[in-house]
Amino acid sequence: MSLRFTLDPELTPELRAEIVTLWTEASNAGGAVGFxxxxxxxxxxxTADKQFAGVGAPGDPDADRLLIAREDGARGRLVAVLFFESxxxxxxxxxxxxxxxxxxxxxxxxxxxxxxxxxxxxIARDWGLAGLRLTARGGVGLERFYTSCGYTEVGRVPGxxxxxxxDDRDDITFWRALx
Numbered sequence: 162m163s164l165r166f167t168l169d170p171e172l173t174p175e176l177r178a179e180i181v182t183l184w185t186e187a188s189n190a191g192g193a194v195g196f197x198x199x200x201x202x203x204x205x206x207x208t209a210d211k212q213f214a215g216v217g218a219p220g221d222p223d224a225d226r227l228l229i230a231r232e233d234g235a236r237g238r239l240v241a242v243l244f245f246e247s248x249x250x251x252x253x254x255x256x257x258x259x260x261x262x263x264x265x266x267x268x269x270x271x272x273x274x275x276x277x278x279x280x281x282x283x284i285a286r287d288w289g290l291a292g293l294r295l296t297a298r299g300g301v302g303l304e305r306f307y308t309s310c311g312y313t314e315v316g317r318v319p320g321x322x323x324x325x326x327x328d329d330r331d332d333i334t335f336w337r338a339l340x
Contacts, residue, residue, distance in 0.1 A: 164230045166280045169219050179239045181209050183265055190266030193298035197324050212244060212261060223249045230277055240265040241277045257285060259295040278310045285339055292338050298322050299331030312337045
């Protein structure tokens with residue numbers, strides 16, 4: 162199946178619901194996207210609403226931007242999402258933070274995550290950005306994946322993410338230089 166990417170789709174109630182569903186499914190499959198399973202859509206929705214609130218007009222340098230991927234065209238099923246988050250600070254306007262990088266867990270292993278990051282790179286280069294940053298929760302194997310996609314680990318805060326009492330994980334920062 163082929164993916165169709167859409168940058169800055171209209172955040173309709175239907176798309177919001179699709180993203181919340183995907184986010185919930187990714188979380189419950191063990192995805193490190195801000196929650197510890199089990200979660201419901203009602204658990205995810207308040208965080209999603211905060212993320213959606215940052216999305217603005219494409220010409221606004223302080224606005225976050227949304228990238229989605231659907232299988233087999235515009236009406237296909239939503240299978241991947243990420244947000245380009247602006248730091249809203251002039252001295253950091255030359256890069257973006259990738260947030261909520263997620264792929265439908267039923268589609269894992271098909272290369273969709275790699276395609277999503279490649280599309281994010283392409284878009285960021287078109288915008289003239291110097292780099293992309295992202296963070297990851299340690300202990301779930303994301304280091305290998307992000308490194309294989311061209312990202313370099315540039316920082317690690319040991320035990321900064323508490324997933325459960327006695328289970329602290331590293332907060333890992335990755336950077337991808339685009340120039």
